[in-house]
Amino acid sequence: MYFNKIQNPPNFAFIPPHGLKKNRATLPGHKIVLRTADLGEDVFEISYESPAWEYRSHSGLDLNAFKSPSRAELQIAPHGGFAIRSGRSNLLATLPQEAFGVCGQSWMVQFAPESGQQFYGMGEKNNGFEKSGVRTKFWNTDVWADFHADAFINGTTDPMYLSVPYLIIKKGNTYLGLLVDNPHAVYMGISPQVSIGGEQLKTELRQPFFIGSSDGTARMYVIVGPTLHDLTCKFQRLVGVTPRPPLWSLGYQQCRWGYQSYQCLDNLDKNFSKHGIPCDGLWLxxxxxxxxxxxxxxxxxxxxPSAQIARIQKRGRKxxxxxxxxxxxxxxxxxxxxxxxxxxxxxxxxxxxxxxxxxxxxxxxxxxxxxxxxxxxxxxxxxxxxxxxxxxxxxxxxxxxxxxxxxxxxxxxxxxxxxxxxxxxxxxxxxxxxxxxxxxxxxxxxxxxxxxxxxxxxxxxxxxxTGDNFSNDHHLKNAVPMSLNLALSGIPFNGPDAGGFGGHTTAELMIAWFKMQFLFPFFRNHTHQGCRAQEPWAFGTKTLGILREYIRLRYKLLPYLYNLYIRHEQTGEAILRPLIYDFEDTGKLPLGHVGDQFMAGPAIMQAPVLSSSSDAREVTLPEAHWFSCLDAKWIRGGRKLRVKQKARTTPLYFREGGIVPMQVGARKDQKNDLGKIELHIFLRKDSKGTATCRYIFDDGESFQYRKGGESEYFIEAKVSSGKLQVKVDKLRANCGALEVSFVLYDGFKTIVVNGVDPQVHPLTLKKGVHEFAGSKLPVWTTAPLRF
The missing domain is CATH 3.20.20.80 (Glycosidases)
Known part of the structure; x- marks a missing residue:
């Protein structure tokens, strides 16, 4: 198996013009039957079948169905190609002549390239955020065993451990997805540049955009978004969502090759308690x-084993x-x-x-x-x-x-x-x-x-x-675009080993990594035996303080993060996502190549400094108003700006219109009470829109929520006549009532909750300072209310 080589179109025999008759065609070694289906909601199935592949297509993909009718249309051409049309526009079309071909057991589909197309997805790849020019194969590898050390330490290893042959095609602000449902070695060439010995040939040899596989039925699913949000939800529903996880899995996890005994676990538990660091998982x-x-x-x-593990887990750590x-x-x-x-x-x-x-x-x-x-x-x-x-x-x-x-x-x-x-x-x-x-x-x-x-x-x-990474800036920088494309490819619960698995990390690298990853879906600190210890207390008092602060901050944000998973299970929404997921590209501010920033849900944007030796970076702020934790004030978006962080801070922004549920106070252990929270409302006195939030909580560990065992509240906030009007609707309280204090980020004189006149029932706003992500933020808070 050649990991870095893929098939070449000139070696294929393609269905000739008018060679498809009654959806049948003959190619060397194959009697092709073309089958199509409209699955609803602009999801289309296309398969080229042959007796030669009949017993070689053991796909375990259990696809879900759609109910609403499609608006787009699938059209088949006489040469065996196809097009996806919406109105008078072609959203995706195969080449007008050589669309589908075979070479032995391998097959290939070629597509007509269009100017301005951009490409994303592909699952777990470390070849950047946008994929134009990429030649890649999907074949699960054991990276450290299958590649030279120079490649996995400082280079690019492709393919990696996980295969999701799914491609996202962006045209303007319209998105399509193309999934190949084939278990063999699928390959993709995104208008790749041909090279010999690493030297690129002349541009006239640039190839079209094509996909194929070494064997098995050519079964594809084409999905029309039209937005990236819509596309991701449909794709996730097609292949299956992540079931609501246990709450403990969203907490901080500690691991090392070398943790082997009850004594190791006991020492870790005592140290996390001693240093006031929440931690939910100790890994063996x-x-x-x-x-x-x-x-x-x-x-x-x-x-x-049973008694000793029970002893650790009784202390609250899995x-x-x-x-x-x-x-x-x-x-x-x-x-x-x-x-x-x-x-x-x-x-x-x-x-x-x-x-x-x-x-x-x-x-x-x-x-x-x-x-x-x-x-x-x-x-x-x-x-x-x-x-x-x-x-x-x-x-x-x-x-x-x-x-x-x-x-x-x-x-x-x-x-x-x-x-x-x-x-x-x-x-x-x-x-x-x-x-x-x-x-x-x-x-x-x-x-x-x-x-x-x-x-x-x-x-x-x-x-x-994302497997065995390394403790260096190269892997730090690759982590964000890799996780973003995994999230867009139907793998929302993902993340790298914080600090790097191989090699000796430094205090500076650990700080940069924790600042980057504390909002990632999965947050585990893991390292190789024989390498420098990476526990938060292993780097001295100053570093311990910073690492602890970001672990605690993750726990403070657990109600928000947990609700992202709840929403994902319900709709398929992404959790960690690129800027183009929530904002449109514009000529003034193109977002399609911004792969080093991300949204954590709809309300929080992070632009981490992805270097252990730098304290500055350029930040792209999409069109909106943002509360900047770096500046401790509201700033306008629709522009780029140069920012500089301090030792304890990171470029972190809250989007206007967001309501973010957080735990009360600084979290010094992993104990959680999701029924007692702060609701942080990000509206200015001049805000025009309405902020909404649907907050759900349950016991965090059982399946009782599937039987109604959860509490659900709908919160709405808007500015009216200089007052902040807040409405809290209790939809159900099967897991207990909700106790809420409100935290505001502008100097409102009055807050009105559920229409109660503050002159009759005063609700005091107390001005104070909220320490968050290393900054001191001016806030206005209320006493807790019970609903």
């Missing part, structure tokens, strides 16, 4: 196991162990023996169990394509989870990583499927079975799974961290 790497045997504990590290798919070949080891009996392992063409090399040495691998093997894994996970009391796990090495072994002999579904037909879905199968195992062990507890690898639709089962 591979050394907790007995000789790296999955589903075991080393007795000298855990003499009584224990999250790593689970690898590789099973050590060791007769007498109960997991290995049980898998043999269940015929649960991948086979070779010779009919033997496939053997690879992972941490325990020679290992066999569960065949997640087989229902029987998945059921076996479900049982193993359930037994491990119920016996130890854990409520989440970290799924690693599931690319699959097999060490020095070749992958091709690793067959699936009892040896009936070749490797390429399931390789990219291996981690998806593991996540599906692992989640089912946790639900079997703890039926009314929301599990949390974190996976290294994955495929389209992974968000229904597990979050993703």
């Amino acid at each position: 790497d591979i050394d907790y196991m007995r000789g790296y045997r999955v589903f075991t504990f080393e007795q000298k590290h855990f003499s009584a 224990v999250v162990p790593i689970i690898d798919p590789g099973v050590k070949i060791d007769p007498g080891y109960h997991v290995y023996d049980s898998g043999l009996k269940s015929k649960a392992y991948c086979k070779t063409p010779a009919g033997k169990d496939f053997v690879g090399f992972v941490w325990p040495g020679a290992t066999v691998f569960p065949d997640f394509a087989s229902p029987k093997a998945r059921a076996w894994w479900v049982g193993q996970v359930a037994q491990f989870a119920s016996g130890s009391g854990i409520q989440g796990a970290w799924l690693d090495m599931n690319d699959p990583a097999v060490g020095a072994s070749e992958l091709d002999p690793m067959l699936f579904n009892g040896g009936k499927w070749d490797h390429s037909s399931y390789h990219n879905q291996y981690a998806l199968g593991m996540a599906m079975a692992s989640r089912e195992g946790f639900l079997k062990a703890h039926p009314d507890k929301r599990p949390f799974l974190l996976s290294r690898s994955g495929f389209t639709g992974m968000s229904k089962y597990a979050a993703i961290w």
Whole structure:
């Protein structure tokens, strides 16, 4: 498998002009049948089918349906191409001649390039935010094993751990999505520049925009936004949303390769309490196991695993162990023996169990394509989870990583499927079975799974961290555009290892990383054994104070972040998103290349300084009014400006019209009461619009919310005759009443809540200073009210 090479259009035989008759065409080795379907809401399915691919298209994607009729139209051309039209405009069209072609088992679709197009998505790629000129393949890799160190430390590794062959096409302020539903090695060439030995050839050899795969049915889904917000919601609903996660998974997580024992966990717990740092998760790497045997504990590290884990979790911190798919070949080891009996392992063409090399040495691998093997894994996970009391796990090495072994002999579904037909879905199968195992062990507890690898639709089962990164500015800078494109590609719950996994970090780099990542969906500090310690207290008093401040700030914002996940489950909205998600491009202020800033939901924008040696950057402020935490005042948008941060501050902005629920006071531990909050209302005395917020809270851990076990309030605020008018509607209070104090960011003399005349029932506004993101902000607050 060549990771950095893709197919070349001149090598393909394309359907000739008028070669498609009654949706059928003949190409070398293939009798093509073109099938199309309008799924509703401007979502279209297009597939080119052939008997040669019939048994080689084992896609595990479980697609959801749409109900509303489409407004756009799908048109088929006599040469086998197609176009998506809206009114008189072509939104997307294949090449007028060479649209669909084959080369052996591989297929390709070519599209007509248009000036001004921009491209995004592609899942987990570290090749920048906008994708024009990119040549890429989708094939899950074990990056540190499959690339040279120079590439993964300071260069570009493509492909990476996770494959989502989804492309977003931007034309003006209209967006389309193109998903390839194919488990084989999909490739894309976005008008790539041809090169030889790294030297680009002449521009006349520039190729069109094309997609294809090495094998399997050419099945695609084309989605018309028209906005990026609409497109993302439709795509997420198509492939499946992230279920509401447990609240603890949104907190700060601490990990290191080397945490292996109860003593490690106990020391970490005591240090977090000593330093007043909230932390929800303490993670165990591979050394907790007995000789790296999955589903075991080393007795000298855990003499009584269930009781010791219960002791830590009773203090409010979850224990999250790593689970690898590789099973050590060791007769007498109960997991290995049980898998043999269940015929649960991948086979070779010779009919033997496939053997690879992972941490325990020679290992066999569960065949997640087989229902029987998945059921076996479900049982193993359930037994491990119920016996130890854990409520989440970290799924690693599931690319699959097999060490020095070749992958091709690793067959699936009892040896009936070749490797390429399931390789990219291996981690998806593991996540599906692992989640089912946790639900079997703890039926009314929301599990949390974190996976290294994955495929389209992974968000229904597990979050993703972006794998083994490195402690340097290069990886710091790549983190934002990579996470943004993952979020747009249906993987909203994602994030990198804060501080970097490999290499020796510095205090300056840790500060820059925490300032960048404290609003990311996933926030875990993780590092390699033998590298400098990265716990918040490992860098001295000054650095400890700054890192602690941003961890605490995340916890203060948990009510807001949690509600972003609730909204995502309901609608498919993105959580972390680029500026073009919430704002339109203009000639004056183009936003399509701004990949180093982001919105966290609709109300908060961050423009982190992505360098450990700099304190300044250019910030693009979209058209709106913004409350700047750097300046402690309101500033107008629609422009770019140069800003400079201090040691404790970061460029953080709240959008006018936002209502942001926060926890009360500074959060010094991980205890949360989502029924007692502050509502921060970002309106000026001159604001014209209305600010709204739908706030929901529940117990944070069970599935009772699906049975109505939650409280829901609708809050509306507007400025009228110099007064701030606030309305709080209780929609339901099945999880308790809501206690609220209001925090304002302009000098209103009067606040009227639910129409009550302040002269009859005075509601005092007290002016004060609110410490936030290293700044002292002037605010006006009220006493708590109960609704």
